Amino acid sequence: MAFPSSNRGQWAGRQQIGYLMQQGVDYPNCLSLAAGLVDYDTFPADLVLQATQKILTDPAQARASLQYGTTPGSLELRRQLLKHLAKLDGVSQESEAGSIDQLLITTGSQQFLDLVSQAVLNPGDICLVTAPSYFVYLSTLEGIGVELVSVDCDDQGIIPASLQETLERLEQAGKLPLVKMLYLVSYFDNPRGITMPLNRRQEVLEILERWSAKQYLYLLEDAAYRELWFEEPPPQSIYSLDQSKERVIYTQTFSKSLSPGLRTGFGLLPKALVKPVTDLKSIHDFGSPHFSQFVVSELLSSGQYEQHVKKLRESYREKSQVMWNAVSDSILTSDLAHAEQPGGGLYVWLKLDDKVCDTRFSQRLFRDAAEKHHVMFVPGELFYSDPSHPDANLTMRLSYGVQTQQKLKEGIERLANAIAEVRK
Amino acid sequence: MAFPSSNRGQWAGRQQIGYLMQQGVDYPNCLSLAAGLVDYDTFPADLVLQATQKILTDPAQARASLQYGTTPGSLELRRQLLKHLAKLDGVSQESEAGSIDQLLITTGSQQFLDLVSQAVLNPGDICLVTAPSYFVYLSTLEGIGVELVSVDCDDQGIIPASLQETLERLEQAGKLPLVKMLYLVSYFDNPRGITMPLNRRQEVLEILERWSAKQYLYLLEDAAYRELWFEEPPPQSIYSLDQSKERVIYTQTFSKSLSPGLRTGFGLLPKALVKPVTDLKSIHDFGSPHFSQFVVSELLSSGQYEQHVKKLRESYREKSQVMWNAVSDSILTSDLAHAEQPGGGLYVWLKLDDKVCDTRFSQRLFRDAAEKHHVMFVPGELFYSDPSHPDANLTMRLSYGVQTQQKLKEGIERLANAIAEVRK
Numbered sequence: 001m002a003f004p005s006s007n008r009g010q011w012a013g014r015q016q017i018g019y020l021m022q023q024g025v026d027y028p029n030c031l032s033l034a035a036g037l038v039d040y041d042t043f044p045a046d047l048v049l050q051a052t053q054k055i056l057t058d059p060a061q062a063r064a065s066l067q068y069g070t071t072p073g074s075l076e077l078r079r080q081l082l083k084h085l086a087k088l089d090g091v092s093q094e095s096e097a098g099s100i101d102q103l104l105i106t107t108g109s110q111q112f113l114d115l116v117s118q119a120v121l122n123p124g125d126i127c128l129v130t131a132p133s134y135f136v137y138l139s140t141l142e143g144i145g146v147e148l149v150s151v152d153c154d155d156q157g158i159i160p161a162s163l164q165e166t167l168e169r170l171e172q173a174g175k176l177p178l179v180k181m182l183y184l185v186s187y188f189d190n191p192r193g194i195t196m197p198l199n200r201r202q203e204v205l206e207i208l209e210r211w212s213a214k215q216y217l218y219l220l221e222d223a224a225y226r227e228l229w230f231e232e233p234p235p236q237s238i239y240s241l242d243q244s245k246e247r248v249i250y251t252q253t254f255s256k257s258l259s260p261g262l263r264t265g266f267g268l269l270p271k272a273l274v275k276p277v278t279d280l281k282s283i284h285d286f287g288s289p290h291f292s293q294f295v296v297s298e299l300l301s302s303g304q305y306e307q308h309v310k311k312l313r314e315s316y317r318e319k320s321q322v323m324w325n326a327v328s329d330s331i332l333t334s335d336l337a338h339a340e341q342p343g344g345g346l347y348v349w350l351k352l353d354d355k356v357c358d359t360r361f362s363q364r365l366f367r368d369a370a371e372k373h374h375v376m377f378v379p380g381e382l383f384y385s386d387p388s389h390p391d392a393n394l395t396m397r398l399s400y401g402v403q404t405q406q407k408l409k410e411g412i413e414r415l416a417n418a419i420a421e422v423r424k
Numbered sequence: 425m426a427f428p429s430s431n432r433g434q435w436a437g438r439q440q441i442g443y444l445m446q447q448g449v450d451y452p453n454c455l456s457l458a459a460g461l462v463d464y465d466t467f468p469a470d471l472v473l474q475a476t477q478k479i480l481t482d483p484a485q486a487r488a489s490l491q492y493g494t495t496p497g498s499l500e501l502r503r504q505l506l507k508h509l510a511k512l513d514g515v516s517q518e519s520e521a522g523s524i525d526q527l528l529i530t531t532g533s534q535q536f537l538d539l540v541s542q543a544v545l546n547p548g549d550i551c552l553v554t555a556p557s558y559f560v561y562l563s564t565l566e567g568i569g570v571e572l573v574s575v576d577c578d579d580q581g582i583i584p585a586s587l588q589e590t591l592e593r594l595e596q597a598g599k600l601p602l603v604k605m606l607y608l609v610s611y612f613d614n615p616r617g618i619t620m621p622l623n624r625r626q627e628v629l630e631i632l633e634r635w636s637a638k639q640y641l642y643l644l645e646d647a648a649y650r651e652l653w654f655e656e657p658p659p660q661s662i663y664s665l666d667q668s669k670e671r672v673i674y675t676q677t678f679s680k681s682l683s684p685g686l687r688t689g690f691g692l693l694p695k696a697l698v699k700p701v702t703d704l705k706s707i708h709d710f711g712s713p714h715f716s717q718f719v720v721s722e723l724l725s726s727g728q729y730e731q732h733v734k735k736l737r738e739s740y741r742e743k744s745q746v747m748w749n750a751v752s753d754s755i756l757t758s759d760l761a762h763a764e765q766p767g768g769g770l771y772v773w774l775k776l777d778d779k780v781c782d783t784r785f786s787q788r789l790f791r792d793a794a795e796k797h798h799v800m801f802v803p804g805e806l807f808y809s810d811p812s813h814p815d816a817n818l819t820m821r822l823s824y825g826v827q828t829q830q831k832l833k834e835g836i837e838r839l840a841n842a843i844a845e846v847r848k
Contacts, residue, residue, distance in 0.1 A: 003640055003670070004604035009543035009700030012707050037492060045486035048715075052476040062469035066685035068461060107531060107709040114708050119433035136710075143707045180428035216427055246427070261490035261714035276433030283436050283567045284538050285531040286560075289713045290685035291472075 007123070012143040017136055019361065020378060023370065030376040031411045036190070036346065037402040038256055042315050044299075044308050048259065051298040061294065069290035071282045073105025073266070077297040081105075081266050084300060085252075088226065088233075089240040102245075102269045104277060107288045109224055109253035109265035114140050115284070116249055116267070119276040120180050120218060121146045128166065128182040130158050132349075132383030132395070134190045134222065137183060147178070148385035155340055157196035158184060160203040167211055181218045182208065187234050188225040188345025191383050191397035195343060198235040205241055205248075218270070223252045227309050229344035230317035239268060246270040254296055256346070257309050262292040316346065316400070319408060323348055323400040326412035331419060346401040351380075351394050356423055359396045365422050372421075375414035431547070436567040441560055443785065444802060447794065454800040455835045460614070460770065461826040462680055466739050468723075468732050472683065475722040485718065493714035495706045497529025497690075501721040505529075505690050508724060509676075512650065512657075513664040526669075526693045528701060531712045533648055533677035533689035538564050539708070540673055540691070543700040544604050544642060545570045552590065552606040554582050556773075556807030556819070558614040558646065561607060571602070572809035579764055581620035582608060584627040591635055605642045606632065611658050612649040612769025615807050615821035619767060622659040629665055629672075642694070647676045651733050653768035654741040663692060670694045678720055680770070681733050686716040740770065740824070743832060747772055747824040750836035755843060770825040775804075775818050780847055783820045789846050796845075799838035 024032060055061045072078065078100050086093040106112040121127060123145030129138060131150035141148055149170065152162040163182070170176050184204070186196050196204075208217050221238045239250035253265035269277055281287070299305040324341050327348060331337050336354040357365050359379045369375050380395025381387060398415075400408055448456060479485045496502065502524050510517040530536040545551060547569030553562060555574035565572055573594065576586040587606070594600050608628070611619050620628075632641050645662045663674035677689035693701055705711070723729040748765050751772060755761050760778040781789050783803045793799050804819025805811060822839075824832055 003694070003696040004544050004549075004642060005696070005700060006543055006546045006549075008546075009697075009704060012543075012700060012703035015703055015706060017706065018703070040487045040491065043487055043490040045480045045483075045490060048490065049477065049480040052480070053473065056469045056473040056476070059469075063464045063467055064685075066467040066469060066472065066683040067464065068679070068684040107712065110707075111709040119430055119436075120428050122430045122432075125428075125430075140707045143704070218428060255492070259490040259715070260492040261488075261718075263709065263711070263713040263715075270427070272427040272429070273433075276429055276436060279436035279439055279442070280433060280567070282439060282441065283534075283564045284708065285535040285687065287687075288531065289687040289716050291683070291687075291716065292713050294685075 011145050015139040027370040030370055030374050032376045033398045033411045034376045034378045035402050036399055042312050043259055047299055047304050051295045055294050065291045065294035069287045071278055071287045074293040077293045078103045080300045089236040091240055102274055105266045105288055107263045108255050109251040112251045112265055112267035113137055115277050115280050117144055118280055119273055126179045129385055131389050132191055134185055135382040138385050150385050156200050157194050160207055163207055176215045181220055183220045185222045186238055187223050191347055192349040193342035193345045193347045195234045201238045201241055218249055219247055220249045224256055225345040227257045228316055264292050264296045319400040322405045323408045326409050330416035346399050348398045350396050357419055358393045360393055369418035373414040373418040375411050435569050438566045439563040451794040454794055454798050456800045457822045457835045458800045458802045459826055460823055466736050467683055471723055471728050475719045479718050489715045489718035493711045495702055495711045498717040501717045502527045504724045513660045515664055526698055529690045529712055531687045532679050533675040536675045536689055536691035537561055539701050539704050541568055542704055543697055550603045553809055555813050556615055558609055559806040562809050574809050580624050581618050587631055600639045603639055605644055607644045609646045610662055611647050615771055616773040617766035617769045617771045619658045625662045625665055642673055643671055644673045648680055649769040651681045652740055688716050688720045743824040746829045747832045750833050754840035770823050772822045774820050782817045784817055793842035797838040797842040799835050
């Protein structure tokens with residue numbers, strides 16, 4: 001007899017990150033510009049140590065942090081997060097969020113993305129995504145059996161006219177009732193490092209509001225990289241622009257700005273989603289680790305988090321500049337190579353307008369780069385839900401997150417050599 | 425327009441624990457014998473502090489613990505867990521598990537239960553459960569849209585003849601192809617505190633093996649309370665009896681034996697389930713908090729966990745005796761009241777063979793106990809997937825986990841008074 005297995009289990013298997021991680025295993029000597037990990041040298045071990053000492057030597061805090069929490073998470077941390085978010089958005093805390101009940105703490109923002117998707121989308125439903133888009137979330141949606149429809153982007157993020165056209169096209173095809181959500185990374189996005197300007201944020205929100213008469217769409221705003229800006233703070237969130245507080249679902253994480261090992265993220269929910277998302281989280285795990293929540297809470301309230309993020313911005317700003325200089329000097333010298341200098345986040349998105357330099361896993365450039373030049377990038381194909389998108393074969397994501405400045409220079413030099421050799 | 429929402433989100437809403445927790449909120453002055461929380465006084469704050477200091481002052485460990493881990497979890501902790509489990513089962517590590525790849529670390533054992541259920545069961549499939557059974561898992565199954573079919577129990581756990589009859593009945597109804605799994609709490613179960621003896625474990629396994637020719641059923645063994653024995657260690661796991669290692673799925677947690685706030689559990693998977701369950705976990709959260717895993721790993725390897733569990737056993741043994749004495753003296757004096765003294769775990773399961781004493785939320789006993797006598801129990805109805813089960817109205821679960829010895833005596837006295845008053 002066959003072993004029992006579910007559709008969900010099979011759908012979840014369509015994860016391209018598995019293939020990417022396997023490449024890392026297959027080519028262990030590669031200098032990886034692929035991994036989206038964060039900088040080891042900036043981990044706040046001393047701050048986390050101070051926080052744990054403070055928590056565990058205070059009997060009341062020690063007991064509470066080691067006990068079960070509630071499913072939505074520590075009330076104290078949730079209070080601080082509302083305050084923190086209002087500060088980031090430059091608005092008053094009262095105008096920012098409906099109530100603390102709408103804020104849920106999760107195991108990284110990934111769990112929040114998964115829970116929301118499960119609460120909103122049935123198998124066969126449609127979610128709009130950008131082309132390109134964060135590939136792990138594309139897999140998350142596929143894991144629920146959701147159909148992905150992509151909307152084009154330019155250097156300001158999603159193109160409003162393309163969103164409008166896509167919705168019209170879906171309406172004509174009779175598929176509008178299946179469209180439930182639009183997903184956006186609104187700050188220094190993954191993979192392109194682009195931040196949507198304020199007017200673009202407003203336009204997108206207005207389009208969704210106009211379509212509401214026919215079909216209500218949620219906007220899922222992923223702000224994972226929001227605090228990693230280099231020169232100036234980015235615009236306020238789409239969430240803060242949503243007067244109704246019934247449209248935008250917002251999520252952010254401490255994985256990039258503090259420590260992924262604490263796995264603490266959070267999100268804000270429209271009222272209609274509070275119960276189903278919290279119910280699903282109860283089933284998933286009854287709540288994320290309470291102890292980590294106390295550590296994050298302590299670092300936020302002491303102001304040490306804010307100090308840490310300042311240092312982090314400086315470190316990533318320098319590293320991004322090192323990578324950018326190297327890419328400019330050795331790759332962008334060709335008219336066939338294009339990139340935008342990132343203003344924050346962890347990535348440089350490179351386009352090689354050159355059919356010889358097909359960036360896919362299966363093609364010569366990726367293999368030669370890994371095998372001969374010992375350098376690895378993430379092929380652009382991973383970020384497109386539609387593999388026939390014209391940019392899917394021409395693009396790659398380069399991360400300056402984990403490598404040192406020296407290694408970044410060396411990595412880009414190796415990549416430039418690999419490109420030059422393929423072009424010969 | 426209606427806000428979009430999924431079936432999953434609605435199914436997840438059928439959680440009776442929400443109702444139970446609401447009762448706790450509605451009657452805040454109650455002495456709760458309901459909560460399944462663990463003893464605050466035995467939390468190992470000093471041990472966790474030592475472990476975090478050791479981890480965070482070692483640069484290599486500090487970096488690793490604060491970085492992302494892999495989806496299945498820390499390799500070092502997984503190695504130790506295999507060793508730990510072989511020791512509990514009294515077998516060699518080689519014979520115990522296929523490979524370390526089959527061990528997955530999760531956010532408590534609840535996440536493991538949820539992931540396995542999602543990987544094995546489609547909406548409309550059937551899972552066999554015991555009557556009574558752990559009610560949070562019943563909600564988990566309902567949250568996936570699964571049909572529950574219950575199998576009767578006696579004081580040695582699930583009754584083999586009843587399992588056989590249930591399978592025959594399902595076969596006659598043409599529903600056998602939908603039956604995918606049997607769920608059991610094999611040690612000091614929730615709610616009854618019963619441990620299955622060895623021969624019962626073998627019989628159940630043999631029945632499932634005989635039925636394999638017609639329908640392959642997994643056995644999901646939940647060993648959450650395994651280490652909380654009082655007088656002598658309980659028998660080896662059903663997992664260890666499964667020679668094929670393709671039948672039994674095993675899970676255990678550190679929430680009861682160490683700290684729920686670390687939210688660290690684990691499970692062992694048959695080979696066929698490793699990929700789908702790990703894929704689903706990647707979508708859920710990419711892996712449970714790495715930092716907590718390092719803490720648990722440090723406490724296991726130093727032997728401090730073992731020392732701590734010894735103390736914990738003694739504390740719960742004493743508290744269970746206090747509750748048992750109080751129940752014996754004030755409630756079991758009636759011929760219409762029955763209970764078994766627990767040999768481990770956190771619960772006393774009380775049956776009142778007396779129609780006047782209907783234990784349901786909606787009936788007088790629960791309301792009077794809460795409102796007049798300020799004591800709360802968990803009505804037995806929560807633990808039966810079939811509300812028409814003859815014991816569903818007659819039973820209640822009493823926990824000695826969280827209250828002090830003094831409060832336990834007081835709580836049982838109040839409950840005895842409430843029962844006496846209803847009987848008047």
